[in-house]
Amino acid sequence: MSDDAIRYDAGHIQVLEGREAVRKRPGMYVGSTGERGLRQLVFDVADRAVNEVLVGRASRVEVTLTADGGVRIADDGPGDPFEDTGTAGAPGLETLLTRIQTGVQPAGRHDVALGYCGMGPFVTNALSSRLTAEVRREGVSRVQEYSRGIAVTPTTRSGPATGTGTTITFWPDAEIFGTATYSFDGLEERFRELAFLNRELDISLTDRRRPVEARTVRFRFPGGARDFVAFLDERAGAPVHPDVIALGWEDRRIAGTVEVALRWCHSREQRIRSYANCRPTLHGSTHETGFWEGLTAAIDAYAREQRLLAASDAPLGTDRIGEGLTAVVSVKLDQPEFHGATRSVLGGTGVRECVAQAVQEHLDSWLASHPEQAAAIIDRISGSSAAPVATGM
Structure with missing residues (x-):
């Protein structure tokens, strides 16, 4: 074996960080590049909305599989600001969407982690060809667009807002997930389970991928x-x-x-x-x-x-x-x-x-x-x- 074949030093180490690391090794963050991974994209965004309900800042969560292959997750909470500091001192929405949350710990009893690693919407953003974040707050709707984890527009006022809340819509990147599609049953099972375990939770799941077969299921179980x-x-x-x-x-x-x-x-x-x-x-x-x-x-x-x-x-x-x-x-x-x-x-x-x-x-x-x-x-x-x-x- 030649010296070149066995030589190895720090120069051979490739350090990947942030969105680059997520896109290079998606399975490490969402479990797979198949249907399981697609579900995790939903869960990483829905975590934030569900916890808004559980702490009393929102009353419901709506998850929709859209006709064009996207997923829309909306809540009626106060609306997360895009700035660095959000509700109760938590990171603002732009920070959650563009920075990996290091040192993730097991959630306390008042927090819910729906899926695999619980790293939040940053991973979903990095693995989506497109993501749109809309915040309805103080009578104004503001929108920001992302592509594969990078903001491509500044935060923009899109008009007056009726009510308050946060809506995130994303389209999984076909370069990562190929032709994999969502299983309605898989999402339904986990959201139903979550509603049984949290009697205050009110969550709906709607499938609009085939308009003639559109369906909605609502999960709310006061009996726990x-x-x-x-x-x-x-x-x-x-x-x-x-x-x-x-x-x-x-x-x-x-x-x-x-x-x-x-x-x-x-x-x-x-x-x-x-x-x-x-x-x-x-x-x-x-x-x-x-x-x-x-x-x-x-x-x-x-x-x-x-x-x-x-x-x-x-x-x-x-x-x-x-x-x-x-x-x-x-x-x-x-x-x-x-x-x-x-x-x-x-x-x-x-x-x-x-x-x-x-x-x-x-x-x-x-x-x-x-x-x-x-x-x-x-x-x-x-x-x-x-x-x-x-x-x-």
Whole structure:
């Protein structure tokens, strides 16, 4: 091997920054250059609008797939100024669209990150052939145009404004995404899920790509996790008991809130969904482990207290208790301890202990005050002979 072939020094290192880095390696920022990546473009813009609703500055979010291949995301908040400083000292809209947000941390309980990395609209702008930002504020509408992450016009007054808000419309760059197209169902699933987890959220998704088949779906669920369980149960067969068992509380020990809802149905499948700060989490996360510990302790104790199980019977395990069970376990923490870059597994022993205690105490009380439904649950569990098929993890 020649010296030229093995010579390597700092001069061989190529440093890519900002929009250049995003366009060179788009998969690192949006996951793929296919449909998954297109969804992430939407989520990186929708994050800002959704959080405007969750903090009370806006009442709704509207997402539209336009006939010309673009995506429009609008809110009715106060309208983000284009200057460097926006609402509550946050970066202005132009800064969000042109500068990567370094040092991104896991969102606190009052913030929502819809997608993969949560780097905001900068990535969407860099990967769009065209982007238009419109701000309606103080009776005036102002617009700025971008191309592949670079502003091509100054902020311009476009006329009087009715109401307030921010609208961002973008067209994914065909040089990056080729012929990939959006899946309405994929967007619908995530926005519906988000509305279940945030009962104050009001969001609509409209598809105008084929005018003769235009459709709109609105997501708003004041019942929160209780409504989520009822939705998951729609194809699960008849419920064992009519009531969805639901509990929610705030715990200072974990600096956060917990919401749990559950019901048993006449099926063999488990339908367990767990979330931390609105992110789907995988089996092994501490809040899900705590849920199972509290659930099994309460069910086993009640069955023995009511002599629905004999003293000689083996303890009821999660395989039997989980058969036919639908449950949603959601925690929102100020300082979540995620494991791994994808933030799909939640750590923290304190979370496990708090969730287990709360679930056991609440279920103890519910079972005691609903003896007929409790008996039906125990009868369903004690009659289970085979391990369930787990779904929805």
